[in-house]
Amino acid sequence: MRQRVRREYEKIFGDGGEAREYFAPGRVNLIGDHTDYNGGHVFPCAINLGTYGMAEKRNDNKLCFYSVNFPEAGIVSADLTKLRREKNWADYPKGVIQTFGERGMELSCGLNMLLCGNLPHGSGLSSSASVEVLTGYILRDLFGFDVTNEELAKIGQYSENNFNGVNCGIMDQFAIAMGKKGHAVFLDTSALSYEYVPVSLPQAAFVITCSNVKRELGESAYNERRAESERALADLQQVIGICTLGDMTGEMFEVYQSAVRDEVCRRRARHAVYENQRTIQAKEALKRKDVETVGRLMNESHRSLSEDYEVTGDTMDTLVSISQAQPGVWGSRITGAGFGGCTVSLVQSGCVEAFQREVGKKYREKTGLRADFYAVEIADGPVVL
Ligand code: GLA
Numbered sequence: 341m342r343q344r345v346r347r348e349y350e351k352i353f354g355d356g357g358e359a360r361e362y363f364a365p366g367r368v369n370l371i372g373d374h375t376d377y378n379g380g381h382v383f384p385c386a387i388n389l390g391t392y393g394m395a396e397k398r399n400d401n402k403l404c405f406y407s408v409n410f411p412e413a414g415i416v417s418a419d420l421t422k423l424r425r426e427k428n429w430a431d432y433p434k435g436v437i438q439t440f441g442e443r444g445m446e447l448s449c450g451l452n453m454l455l456c457g458n459l460p461h462g463s464g465l466s467s468s469a470s471v472e473v474l475t476g477y478i479l480r481d482l483f484g485f486d487v488t489n490e491e492l493a494k495i496g497q498y499s500e501n502n503f504n505g506v507n508c509g510i511m512d513q514f515a516i517a518m519g520k521k522g523h524a525v526f527l528d529t530s531a532l533s534y535e536y537v538p539v540s541l542p543q544a545a546f547v548i549t550c551s552n553v554k555r556e557l558g559e560s561a562y563n564e565r566r567a568e569s570e571r572a573l574a575d576l577q578q579v580i581g582i583c584t585l586g587d588m589t590g591e592m593f594e595v596y597q598s599a600v601r602d603e604v605c606r607r608r609a610r611h612a613v614y615e616n617q618r619t620i621q622a623k624e625a626l627k628r629k630d631v632e633t634v635g636r637l638m639n640e641s642h643r644s645l646s647e648d649y650e651v652t653g654d655t656m657d658t659l660v661s662i663s664q665a666q667p668g669v670w671g672s673r674i675t676g677a678g679f680g681g682c683t684v685s686l687v688q689s690g691c692v693e694a695f696q697r698e699v700g701k702k703y704r705e706k707t708g709l710r711a712d713f714y715a716v717e718i719a720d721g722p723v724v725l
Contacts, residue, residue, distance in 0.1 A: 341392055341458065342725060345408070349394040349454045352406045352415065358396045359452070360481065364474035364722040365390035366465040367515035368548055368684055369675045370524055370626075370634075371641050372619035374649055376509025378569050379530040379584020380616030383623055384511055385539065386519020387548075388719040391457040391470040395478045398450040403437065405430040408456035420450050425503060432468055435503030436475040439495045445485045453478065460712065462555045464674070464681025465548070468504075469512035472496030476517075477722040489721055490532070493517040507563050512676075519721040526623045530586055537626055539718055544631050544670065547687050547695060548714040549663065551703075553655045553680035562677055565608060565649065572609035575600045585612040611648040615641060635670025635686045642673035651678030655707050659683055662702045666695050682714075 342361060349356045365386035372382040398404070401420040407413065407429050416430035423438045425431050433453060440447070455474070459467040476492035479485060487495075496513035500506050510532070515525050523536040539546070573585055579599045582588055588596075593613040600606040618637045625633035642660050646652040652660070656674050660683055663672035668691025675684040687695050696713045703711045 345392045345456045348408050353452045359394045361725040362393040364470045365719045366459040366470045371622045375616045376511040376529045378612040379586030381619040382511040382527050384515035385524040385718040387716040389459050391474050393455045393474050395453040402450040404452045406454045432471040433475040435499030439499040460550050463550050464676025466512040473516045489517040507566050521720045543689050547685045549683045550712040551659050552709050555680040568605045568608040572600045572605040586616050588613045607648040611644045631670045638671030638673045
């Protein structure tokens with residue numbers, strides 16, 4: 341991969357003698373989806389698929405971006421002093437550069453940046469957050485800014501919210517910027533406090549399956565879910581002193597849920613509250629290597645994302661039910677925002693091959709689509725290569 345990136349860089353930008361090489365991971369979320377903007381917990385890990393980058397400073401004020409994944413966009417160039425959203429992939433690095441500037445970290449000159457990712461695009465493994473964190477990391481390295489990885493995560497989220505118009509939470513950028521090899525990150529999104537939990541299950545593996553369902557209307561539906569959760573919270577705050585849905589236990593929700601006037605918003609809140617509780621329980625279960633409990637919670641999570649939060653869709657539900665029915669599978673669920681993308685399944689080590697074969701076959705029979713399987717490792721955050 342690195343050789344390919346260097347070759348491409350030289351082809352696009354010339355010799356590249358001064359350019360440095362970088363990598364930022366993607367992430368998979370084990371459990372806890374649509375809880376991050378509701379003040380709950382999430383439990384993701386950074387993975388060894390992600391975005392490779394090469395970059396160097398220029399002698400002028402031009403920014404030149406090139407992505408090996410979007411060759412049709414060509415070299416996207418912009419003036420450092422006039423950054424505008426243009427609805428192409430380069431909006432992600434541009435948003436981060438803009439946010440650095442707003443925070444007093446102005447670039448003293450332009451730069452060339454080439455990216456090459458091996459995360460399936462639009463698959464729920466956070467290719468965009470990977471690009472955002474990588475960009476921040478490159479800026480820090482090239483310009484010597486004093487900014488922590490945690491701040492890089494916040495900058496990535498801020499720029500996605502404000503430059504790109506997606507009201508995402510902090511999970512993806514945090515998981516990527518703060519990733520730790522062999523560990524999942526149990527993050528309290530209210531306090532931004534976190535704990536690294538080793539993922540070392542001797543007889544089990546987390547398997548990622550890409551459904552190849554392209555996300556459609558994902559962004560507007562995402563923003564809509566967020567707004568519905570906020571409406572539910574506002575109703576609940578009339579009757580109980582909470583700051584976020586993550587402040588509620590299941591018992592509290594049962595007592596106060598009737599305060600949420602709209603039935604749809606009530607279901608959204610139910611998901612957010614119980615998913616947060618499941619995430620806390622799954623973290624404890626993983627620590628004791630209790631795969632049955634982790635798997636059961638993953639299955640419940642999927643059911644809730646399907647019925648109460650309605651972010652799965654028929655094809656993803658089909659993929660998950662085929663996966664859950666295979667021998668040696670403790671649990672399976674959609675991961676990330678939903679509306680297509682990937683699933684994550686907890687599978688007994690000896691059954692992984694049969695799982696891939698059977699799920700691939702049955703999924704194609706039922707939906708006509710191909711399933712792709714990713715054997716990933718849990719990786720560190722961004723690095724200079
Ligand atoms: C996307 C967002 C995250 C999170 C997930 C759902 O990945 O970027 O902030 O909300 O969806 O859990």
